[in-house]
Amino acid sequence: MTLCLLTITTPSAVEDVIVDWFLEQEDIGDFNSMPAFGHGSHEGKMSVAERVTGRSRKTMFQLHLSLPTVERILAKLKKDFAGTEIHYMMSPLMRAGDLTAYEA
16 A cells, blocks of 8 residues: 655644544544745735745644545545645655554
8 A cells, every 4th residue: 555645734724624624534544733834925815924024824734644545635625625725745655653563
């Protein structure tokens, strides 16, 4: 099975909605979230303060999932959050798990 690391960056204003949405998905288990900042002119609708500082507040989520699950989740996100400034990155993941179950 091919594992992927799916990183999703959202405006902080929709963080709680995205967390709830992830928790409702049967094929998503544990995931991580952390504060982040977006930089650059591509950052869409930045406030005056964000334009002055050159960064906008974001929330970054990381999930490790199988490739078919990532494709399903991305399709659902595109449908349920059309028009929301959500950015994603998908990377291959060699291994993921808990150290309590780690065998060298």
